[in-house]
Amino acid sequence: MNADPLDTAALRSAVPRVIAILVRRGADFAAAEDAVQDALVEALRTWGDEPPRDPQAWLVTVSWRRFLDATRSETSRRRREERVEEEPEGGPVPDTDDSLQLYFLCANPALTPASAVALTLRAVGGLTTRQIAAAHLVPEATMAQRISRAKRTVADVRLDEPGDVATVLRTLYLVFNEGYSGDVDLAAEAIRLTRRLAASVSHPEVAGLLALMMLTHARRAARHDAAGRLVSLEQQDRSLWDTHAIAEGVDILQSALARDQLGEFQAQAAIAALHADARSAAETDWVQVVEWYDELVALTDNPVVRLGRALAVGHADGPRAGLAALDEVDRSLPRRTAAAAYLHERAGDLALAARLYAEAALLAPSIPERDHLTRQAARLNQSPER
Template sequence: MDETLLRALTPTVIGVLVRRGAGFAAAEDAVQEALIEAVRGWPDDPPRDPKGWLITVAWRKFLDAARADASRRHRELRAGDEPAPGPSQDADDTLQLYFLCAHPSLTPASAVALTLRAVGGLTTRQIAQAYLVPEATMAQRISRAKRTVSGVRFDRPGDVATVLRVLYLVFNEGYSGDVDLAGEAIRLTRRLVAMTGHEEVAGLLALMLLHHARRPARTAPDGSLIPLAEQDRGRWDTRLIAEGVEVLQAALARDRLGEFQAQAAIAALHADAPTVEETDWAQIVEWYDELVRLTGSPVARLNRAVAVGESEGPKAGLAALAELDPGLPRHTAVAAYLHERDGDPVTAARLYAEAARSAPSLPERAHLTRQAARLNARLRG
């Protein structure tokens, strides 16, 4: 059973059913039922034309469901209505599914779940396991999302920026259960690059590849976080780094800079440094200036303060930090780091402890708590 093939065919088959007149929710349900039959039957009797088989079976599932629910049928559907599988607009169908699943009317969580199901071809169980929620909860979330977009026209232009934000949300979930969401996000973004040729889509792909290259060195055997400066760079995936840099350079050459390209350029500079001491912090500050210009993002400004602290010294970093809202997430952690760099361990220890109390994740909380304990032990000694 080629699970990768099934997942790759899923959005194409959904698109074919929608263009034949099925509603999105009904089409998606029918394709999921066809996939179940494929999993059961293909290992013993694989079809010569997998795509054609899925289209035929999914269309029959849709017709059966429509006949069984006459109150939701707007026209008579007869067995003779079934058209033979034929050529379909694969790229257009799949691209429209990306747009539909990232519709602005959906919450980010619903958009992610619907994208993983309809475009990624994952089962509800797999998505629920990846997000550590009960399968029934995820099923309800997906059902609500499908109802929300059920009236949206399938042929309307979509917003690439919204799609990219959904894919980046998927990527940042990382790994949980038997589904590698980071790997899944990279797979989906590769497909989107091939379909659109959009420079910002390429920028996101480059950013994902460069971040993913550092994954083996990001955590210790006990699961604790390892900061970038302390990571074993020999464990970084040089193949992914080379690919990410190549993708980024091609995107930048088109001279239409966007925020994901700018973020990828920063990641590339980190990846290019053989040691943390050789990091080109001055150029990283310049790229953060571009990112702030493009987005005005407070998070970008916060990260820029760190880069300024590395490039121009901790006092300059603290001065840049003083211009920002102290209520920003991770503001206190950045202040702690810069105060430690500035030779003030008492203030740094207090701020690390304070930052730990509001950390967004357990690994980050544990890391900040260890930093505070390290400085307190040094002060006592």
């Protein structure tokens, strides 16, 4: 591993491999993870401009020493030391990469989604508890407790036990959707971790998720205006979209689709690719978008998918058809009222649309979304066509 001491992302990429090495030597997962975090902090504090020749070997050596120091029983210490001869500092380490098993461990179905996200960011992503807490806008002590509970939950799970890729992907997608807060860009972190997962396992849905992340992230610069207000997809300045990320996402998606094992992330990525391919909202191939939503409904018939399909139908076949499709969506679903407002506005029912936008603002899950919907209601209330 060649690491610039200032390249913390490269340094963090060694964390899951080092944890796996300690676990193979006999450390339990929780103790290994704690020891590696201590070593990581020590590395960032002491390396300066002169990193060791082999940073990963240094992390292994220091982490193992920290683990042994934390082992209270001298009998237990001797048993563990007999299990492996400690390498000299900077010496070679095994070339085995158990990162995939750590993904499985941290996304164990026994964990809550929030705990799985936190443990993944800590053990696989190499982030500190403080960084994770800041990214989720919670006190560091609260996040520390969440991570400790998660580690206790998976304490008896062996590193070599089989895991579920679908669970891992759901966890990574949750990380991606956390977005940006504090000093950690969780969307970028999720892309980094998904890239590493894709390098470890050949799975079309892993590629599909990576493509979806790339295509969605490519629109990030256009998602807010200069004042920080939300901008709808229809109104975004598409010249701000990252064309390189779009091209990479499309290439990844095409390779995944060629394997003819369609999954929900590939279908979502296909929809995102159709949006990315259009020079304007009006030029979007809405008929194809609806077809991909039909595939999604067949794969995972959930209300969120049906909501997206209703909006696409509203573009492809007209707002009245979209409203008819929306009638099939659970009325308690968040954002359903906002979708109804949008479709009624397109149908020319401005007074009803304004009222629905105002109602949707009260149900909005975030302040930026609430403000956006409030502005939409105000715009229609001031419209001379109303």
